[in-house]
Amino acid sequence: MDYAKGKNNLASIRLTRYILGYKAYIYRLIKAFIISIKVFPAVFAEPSSYGVGEINFKGDGVISTRPKISYGESFELAWSKALKNKTSKEFHRFHYCRHRAALYSFGASIAQNRFPDMEMVECGVWYGLLANFTLERFKQRGINQKFNLIDLFGINTESYKVIGEKKKEYEDQSIYKAVQERFSEHNVKIHQGFIPDVFKSEAIRRINHVSFLSCDLNNVKAETDAFNYFEPKMPIGGILYIDDYGCQGYESTKEFYDIFFKDKFIPLKSLHSSCLAIKVKN
Numbered sequence: 320m321d322y323a324k325g326k327n328n329l330a331s332i333r334l335t336r337y338i339l340g341y342k343a344y345i346y347r348l349i350k351a352f353i354i355s356i357k358v359f360p361a362v363f364a365e366p367s368s369y370g371v372g373e374i375n376f377k378g379d380g381v382i383s384t385r386p387k388i389s390y391g392e393s394f395e396l397a398w399s400k401a402l403k404n405k406t407s408k409e410f411h412r413f414h415y416c417r418h419r420a421a422l423y424s425f426g427a428s429i430a431q432n433r434f435p436d437m438e439m440v441e442c443g444v445w446y447g448l449l450a451n452f453t454l455e456r457f458k459q460r461g462i463n464q465k466f467n468l469i470d471l472f473g474i475n476t477e478s479y480k481v482i483g484e485k486k487k488e489y490e491d492q493s494i495y496k497a498v499q500e501r502f503s504e505h506n507v508k509i510h511q512g513f514i515p516d517v518f519k520s521e522a523i524r525r526i527n528h529v530s531f532l533s534c535d536l537n538n539v540k541a542e543t544d545a546f547n548y549f550e551p552k553m554p555i556g557g558i559l560y561i562d563d564y565g566c567q568g569y570e571s572t573k574e575f576y577d578i579f580f581k582d583k584f585i586p587l588k589s590l591h592s593s594c595l596a597i598k599v600k601n
């Protein structure tokens with residue numbers, strides 16, 4: 320009888336010790352459960368995934384609940400215009416790109432401030448969400464920045480099918496006209512053609528000083544061609560924006576740019592896909 324009682328006591332002591340030892344884990348488990356309950360209904364319910372309830376940011380596989388960021392009214396106005404003005408499709412889902420737009424325009428602003436007389440270039444435009452947002456922000460500040468947009472704009476998409484993943488949404492032939500209209504209020508030159516062939520055009524050969532270069536081509540071959548062509552035209556202090564740098568599935572793009580990050584550029588690696596870098600050496 321006593322023996323059995325002693326055995327029971329020992330078992331309950333072990334259990335108490337086990338529970339106390341794992342208290343921290345149990346506490347975390349409960350916390351994680353509560354956060355999930357709070358966060359996930361909002362994640363599923365809201366297609367624009369930013370600034371909803373407790374969720375500050377959801378995108379690129381990242382969810383953060385703190386701290387709250389507010390970009391301000393003029394930012395929201397420019398972003399809403401970039402997203403919705405003459406975009407024929409359902410662009411609501413691109414709300415998550417807001418942090419990319421913030422990074423992009425931050426880089427472009429530094430470049431504009433340092434080299435106000437130079438041109439800016441974007442390779443990989445589509446409807447030009449990031450460029451449109453940035454030029455709108457410049458316009459709000461009375462800046463008339465010279466900008467070049469280079470893309471296939473829906474034509475000959477077969478030409479890069481073999482190199483990269485071809486997405487149906489890039490094939491729409493109405494993109495070119497939409498882009499012309501979307502950028503009509505800005506100091507923009509639109510160059511339609513395949514990179515690198517399009518670089519032979521007179522209009523592109525004329526571009527000699529580039530303060531800001533954005534590459535967002537979704538394939539490393541075109542990224543390499545674009546960077547190799549425009550990088551020598553950038554001054555020390557010029558800014559490079561790479562949209563796919565940290566993106567899952569674009570590891571070769573990162574590998575390509577990492578070569579230049581050894582000494583020619585200093586990158587500001589972001590937690591998310593995009594990366595901003597400053598040129599420090601010719």
Ligand SMILES: C[S@@+](CC[C@H](N)C(=O)[O-])C[C@H]1O[C@@H](n2cnc3c(N)ncnc32)[C@H](O)[C@@H]1O
Pocket residue numbers: 442443444445446447448449450469470471472473479489512513514515535536537538541562
């Ligand atoms: C991700 S989208 C660009 C998105 C854009 N930066 C924005 O702000 O929304 C990629 C674009 O790269 C273009 N593209 C890919 N390879 C190309 C090439 N070799 N020459 C020209 N354009 C190319 C596609 O036509 C597509 O519009």
